[in-house]
Amino acid sequence: MYGDSVTSVADPTAAPPPYYVPPPPNRFVRLMARAPKWLAPVSVLGCIAAAAGYTMLADPTESRADAAPTCLLKLTTGLDCPGCGGTRAFWYVLHGNLPAAARHHALFVFALPFLLYLYVAWTGQRVFKRKLPPLRITPTMIGVFLAVWLGFSILRNLPWAPFTWFYV
Structure with a gap:
């Protein structure tokens, strides 16, 4: 009686499970399928340009610590968060002052050439069908970078001294 309803071995005569049939694409999916290939790289470039424009207009090097927008962690605890100094470093990079940029956030200045190369390689492949040599970033490299960033933040x-040099 109990053995009839529970089987431990699959029944070979049972019907196979139904196959997954994806739903028909909605309007957004159809729109994105027809979008030109250059739209995504231009959109990302527009976001970068907007961030650069805001940074140039806001001049984060002259603002007070409590001026908007501010880092909530630094405002409430006085501690530098992992990204503190990034906007000021970006401002100095835009003005060509790399030593001052590294003074505010050294890891941002270190990562910037890699991020730029990844963007140019992605744009070249997507828009122009040209492949640049791949930047081989392994999970180990990402882990080491994140560990260094955590150590830098601490x-x-x-x-x-000498850790007060890192304080922004």
């Missing part, structure tokens, strides 16, 4: 909040 060290910049220590109040002793």
Whole structure:
């Protein structure tokens, strides 16, 4: 009686499970399928240009610590967050002052050439069908970068010399 309803071995005469039939594409999917190939790289470039324009107009090097927009962590605790100094570093990069940019966020300045290369390679492949040599970023490299970033974030909040140099 109990063995009839529960089987431990699959029944070979049972019907196979139904195959997955994807739903028909909605309007958004159809629109994106017809979008020109250059639209995504131009959109990303527009976002970068908007960020650069805002940074140039806002001049984060002259603002007060509590001026909007501000880092909530720094405002409430006084500690530098992992991204603190990134906007000022971007401002200095836009003005060509790399030592001052590195002073505000060294890892941002280190990562910027890699990010630019990834964008140019992606745009070249998507728009012009040209492949640049691939930038081989392994999961280990990402893990090491994130560990260094965490260590940098901790060290910049220590109040002793020589770590006070990291404080922004």
